[in-house]
Structure formats: C-alpha cells, structure tokens
Amino acid sequence: MNFSLPDEHRMMRDSVRDFCEAEIEPIAQEIEDEHRFPQEIFDELGRLDVMGVPIAEEYGGLGGDQFMYALVCEELGRVSGSVGLSYAAHVSLGSKPIELFGTEAQKEEWLEPLASGEGMGAWALTEPGSGSDASDMNTTATKDGDEYVLDGTKQFITNASVANSVLVKAVTDPDSGYDGISTFIVSPDDDGFSISTVWDKMGLNASPTCEVQLDGVRIPEDRLLGEEGEGWNQTMKTLQGGRISIASLSVGLAQGAFEAAKEYAVEREQFGQPISKFDAVRDMIVAMHRKTHRARLLTHEAAWRYDQGERVVDESALAKLDASEAAREVAEDAVQVLGGYGYTEDFAPQRFYRDAKLMEIGEGTSEIQHLVLGRELGL
Incomplete structure (x- = not known):
C-alpha cells in the first residue's frame, strides 16, 4: 500500500498551495469582514485551470480525479473556508452533475463555461421547511407544452447570487415520492428567478449563501437534467x-x-x-x-x-x-x-x-x- 502522492497530484497540491499563500491568505480576513465574494480569486483559479479539476478535458476541465480535487479543496480550506466552500459547491454540486447526467448539448452549453472558469455553478436542493429531510420539497415544475414552469423557494444556496447556472430540484410528480423529483438547469437571467436574501452568517461570509425565489420561471424542456423522476x-x-x-x-x-x-x-x-x-x-x-x-x-x-x-x-x-x-x-x-x-x-x-x-x-x-x-x- 503506497501512501505517497503521485507526482502530478503533488505538483497540483504545491501549485495551489503557493497560490493560496500568495494571493488568498493575505486577504482572507478582509473579505470576511467585507462579506465580499472575491471574484478576482476565482478568475485566477480559472486561469490556473483548477475550476474543473475532476471534469473531463473535452468539456473544459482538467481531467483530474477525485483525489486531485480533494487536495485542491484542502489547500483552499487551509487559508480560507469561504473560498474553499464556494469552490467545492461550484465543482461538486454545480458542475459535476451536468457531466454525470447531462446530454452532450447541455455539457457544451452549461458545463464548459463552468469547468473552464468562465462562470460559477450552484445547486438548489434545500427549502425553508425541509431541514435534514431534503426530499420534503414544495418547489414544483409543471410541464406546459415544450416548457417547464418552476415555482417555489430554495434556502441556503451557496453561490446563487454569483452563479451563471443553478441546478434546481423540483417536484414533477407529487404522487411519486422520491421518484417524482427532477433536476433542472436554471439561469439567473431567466424571468422569475430572484435572490431574496443573502444571509449574514456565523462564518464563511465571503461565500454567499442565498434564498432563491422561483416565480413562474419558464425554461425549455431541454433544460431537464436526465429524465423526469431521476432527481x-x-x-x-x-x-x-x-x-x-x-x-x-x-x-x-x-x-x-x-x-x-x-x-x-x-x-x-x-x-x-x-x-x-x-x-x-x-x-x-x-x-x-x-x-x-x-x-x-x-x-x-x-x-x-x-x-x-x-x-x-x-x-x-x-x-x-x-x-x-x-x-x-x-x-x-x-x-x-x-x-x-x-x-x-x-x-x-x-x-x-x-x-x-x-x-x-x-x-x-x-x-x-x-x-x-x-x-x-x-x-
């Protein structure tokens, strides 16, 4: 059993560590005090080609594995929990599901900008009343011709106020329980999408945590991720x-x-x-x-x-x-x-x-x- 890091993993860890110590650590407390999302840091992480570490190269990512991605998350957390949290939410929740479950057209349109660092991703599961029972959701997606209409509220959504796309969980069949939940790709530019609250928190205040309102958001049916009921x-x-x-x-x-x-x-x-x-x-x-x-x-x-x-x-x-x-x-x-x-x-x-x-x-x-x-x- 070999516990040493492979060379490419060690090089990635060391490169990210150097960046963190030079660029993030000096401003870590400042961005917390200002409750400011450090867009310039994420722009630079994009230039370093780490915004899509575990995403395939053909979709704009680095083509690394989960282990390499874990090392990057650790190095970011070592200097700033906020930067690390927004990064992890962007990759694991906002980007990876599109690679795992999306069509080629969805990957080209929505995943490539995220993996290349041109945009931020978010994932909207939790609701105001759901707590640990995340499946207890009131957000609905109703089919209307070749569109879906989304209505509901999502709570404690990391990156929602700075995201280019949000993966929203919604009920498509109220009578099917777990099998009635589906996933949709929503753009903050869609009519009816709004951020009602950016929470002040105990910590991690440079990573925005938001309440999202979906008020009659109409999206084309090709924004369904996977099939209905697979959410x-x-x-x-x-x-x-x-x-x-x-x-x-x-x-x-x-x-x-x-x-x-x-x-x-x-x-x-x-x-x-x-x-x-x-x-x-x-x-x-x-x-x-x-x-x-x-x-x-x-x-x-x-x-x-x-x-x-x-x-x-x-x-x-x-x-x-x-x-x-x-x-x-x-x-x-x-x-x-x-x-x-x-x-x-x-x-x-x-x-x-x-x-x-x-x-x-x-x-x-x-x-x-x-x-x-x-x-x-x-x-």
Whole structure:
C-alpha cells in the first residue's frame, strides 16, 4: 500500500498551495469582514485551470480525479473556508452533475463555461421547511407544452447570487415520492428567478449563501437534467462526491488551525520558555495533529475508492463526519492555545473556528451521517 502522492497530484497540491499563500491568505480576513465574494480569486483559479479539476478535458476541465480535487479543496480550506466552500459547491454540486447526467448539448452549453472558469455553478436542493429531510420539497415544475414552469423557494444556496447556472430540484410528480423529483438547469437571467436574501452568517461570509425565489420561471424542456423522476437518485450520487469535498475542506480548516496554533506556541514565551514546552499545550497540539491526520487518511481513502468506481456511501459519510468534527475541535483548541489573541480577528483561529461549524451541517448534518452509516452497517 503506497501512501505517497503521485507526482502530478503533488505538483497540483504545491501549485495551489503557493497560490493560496500568495494571493488568498493575505486577504482572507478582509473579505470576511467585507462579506465580499472575491471574484478576482476565482478568475485566477480559472486561469490556473483548477475550476474543473475532476471534469473531463473535452468539456473544459482538467481531467483530474477525485483525489486531485480533494487536495485542491484542502489547500483552499487551509487559508480560507469561504473560498474553499464556494469552490467545492461550484465543482461538486454545480458542475459535476451536468457531466454525470447531462446530454452532450447541455455539457457544451452549461458545463464548459463552468469547468473552464468562465462562470460559477450552484445547486438548489434545500427549502425553508425541509431541514435534514431534503426530499420534503414544495418547489414544483409543471410541464406546459415544450416548457417547464418552476415555482417555489430554495434556502441556503451557496453561490446563487454569483452563479451563471443553478441546478434546481423540483417536484414533477407529487404522487411519486422520491421518484417524482427532477433536476433542472436554471439561469439567473431567466424571468422569475430572484435572490431574496443573502444571509449574514456565523462564518464563511465571503461565500454567499442565498434564498432563491422561483416565480413562474419558464425554461425549455431541454433544460431537464436526465429524465423526469431521476432527481433524487442524482442527488444521492452527487452527495457521495460532495461529501468527500466537504471532508477535504474540513481537513484544510483543521490543518490551517493546527499550523497557526503550533507556530504561536513555539514563538510565545511564558515563564522563560516557549509555551509549547508546557505539557498542557504540547498535548493539545499533538491531539490536534492526530485528529487532522486521521481525518486526512479517511478522506483520501474515500477519494481513492471513488476514483476506482466503487460505491462510497459508507466511506464518504465516515470521512465527512470525522473530518467536520475534527475541524471544529481542532479550531476550538487553536483559539485556546492563543488565549486572548485567539479571540481577536488579528489571528486566524477564530475564523477557522467559525467556518468549521458549517462543515457539521452542510451536505448532511453529523446526525444524518450517523444515520447513513448505521444503515450501511445494517442497523
């Protein structure tokens, strides 16, 4: 069993890391304070050819695998949870489903601009009343001749206010339960599409989280992704890869928090010696390292198995559960290591701490991951 990174993966990781440290890290707190989506960063990521890492080259992507994509998510999260979240939502949720389920014409029109970095993607599943039961949706798509008419509200949609396309889940057959849900490609330029709220959040405020209104949005029937009634199965397949990206982002957050705490502990002196020499601080930092490394191994295994074409419901849920909780725990301990400084915005741990909490909520809460894993274990 070889745990070393293939050369092309290592080169990609190092290239993205250099970019992150030079271009994103210096403005990470600034864009949070301003609640500003950093379009210039994503334009540059497009020029670096990483906006479609796991998308085939024929559709404008890099042609990389899930493992390479996971490494990119981790490096972005290591400096900015917001940039990492918008990136992961763009790739896993806004772009990958079009490659997996779309027609050649849909891929040419909608996927290529996303994968090449010319636009941003979004995915609209959650509704105001659905919570963890994402299948409980009121948004409808009614067939009218050669068009569909969409009506409803979508909630907590990442990137919706900056997206060029949004994949919307809607009910096409109210009597068919899961089999009555379909997916549609919607443009923010379509009449009746509007952003009613961009939420101020506990963290991740440089990544827009929106409420979307669909008021009689008419779209041609060729915007149906796949067939009618396939929307829920598409969702389940999408989330296998999506949860790996959130796990990777979580590992990055944990790594960034760990590095900040370790650097501070080595430099900060009390009672005539670095605080890293005190058992309480040293043991805390060792535990942070252990949690981060464990989460990374679980995440890399899930990504590797995904690339082998395996069903990774168990592995992706386990990686997402462990890495998201590790990110929050490591970031909290990083704040503690820095003491009063850790509570100020002059130091990064407070940002990692606030950002990490969403990792336990988005793309299936920790409680839902326990449910998924229990089912996989036959419980």
